Amino acid sequence: MSDSPRIPPKGFPSAEEDARAAAMGPRTPQTLSPSYRLAYMDPDFLQREELRPVRLQLELLKPELVQHEHGIEHTVVIFGSTRIPEAAEARRLAAAAEAAAEANPDDPELVRRAAVARRILQKSRYYDEARRLSALIARECRRKTGCDLVVITGGGPGIMEAANRGAAEEGAKTAGFNIVLPFEQQPNAYVTPELSFQFHYFAIRKMHFLLRARALVVFPGGFGTLDELFETLTLVQTGKVRQVPILLFGREFWERVVDFEGLCDEGTISPGDLDLFEYVETAEEAWARIQDFYRENGGLDPAPRC
Structure with missing residues (x-):
């Protein structure tokens, strides 16, 4: 056994150690001044307009490091509407809307709401399909060597909740990328707590969706879902990201709201661009x-690094 002294692992104190030391100092007019705060412990400084590039970098780096620490290399990203609940809730909302419209048949807004509620009820089957798909992925990857796919969503309600729920019910970890919005927004209860992220920048959030994505499944949705779909299609079309399966759930919905064939006929996309995605109807x-x-x-290849 060597008698040589143990070499300390590092020569400088860590940021955490310095922060603790700074907090123990005397409270004087000088030390209480905002200018005296350690820069990385000063939220007012970090939130300055000039610090936007630093905040962008931090928002890129934090989820990257956490996912790496949890061994997440490959994901299936599931997009879809926050407004499509499970069937029981959709039936309740439809019944309430129908009753209001029947009581006020001359109110066009109530009549419209009842019609929308009926269509949402029809689409509630997609909640079940998203839940079943993520459960199927989790179950199959648990028993198959080399399958390490993790289901990831935007972390909100509706289709996102269903997808996180299916994986969680199988005992699998599942991630949610929530975002700060002007109205109340919180992660659904099925996101693995250690993999529940909150973003300020939509652009960085969308980058993280794609960094590890090995498949994208897009259920019916609104502006946010369409934005995520079309950004992905554009990146694949232009070769900025590798080809992955892009699956659109519900041909009837997608052909009604987006005329992909019309874009091709108008010459604004190529016929081959229609092969970038496929329609599916069931989880299986x-x-x-x-x-x-x-x-x-x-097979699956290693995920790229930032």
Whole structure:
């Protein structure tokens, strides 16, 4: 055994150690001045307009490091509307809207709301499909060697809740990328707490969705869902990200709200761009398409680093 002294692991105190030391100092007019705060412990300084580049970098780095520490290399990203609840809730809302419209048949807004509620009820099956798909992914990856796919969503209600729920009910970890909004927004109860993230910047959030994505599944949704879908299609079309399965749930919905064929006929996209995505109707069909893609393309490869 060597008698040489143990070499300390580092020569400088850590940021945490310095922060503790700073907090123990005397309270004087000088030490209480905002200018005296350690820069990394000064929220007023970090929130200054000039610090935007630093905040962008931090928001990119924090989720990257946490996911790496939890061994997340490959994800299936599930997008979809916050406004599509499970069937029981959709039936309750539809019944209430119908009753209001029947009591006030001359009110066009109430009549419209009842019609919308009926259509949401029809789409509530997608809540079940998202839940079943994520449960299927979690279950299959648990028993298959080399399958480490983690379901990730925007962390909110509706379809996102369903997807996180299915994975959580199978005992799998599942991530949620929430975002600060002007109205109340909080992560759903099924996101793994250690993988529940909050973003300020939409752009950084969308980058994190794609960094580890090995498949994207897009359920019916509104502006946010369309934004996420079209950004992904653009990045794949232009070769900025690698080809991955992009699956659109519900052909009837998508062909009604987006005329992809019309874009092709107008010459604003190429016929080959229609092959960037596929329509699916069930969880089993979606999972089969994902497996087929990676069987034909040599399996999952390592996730890129920031």
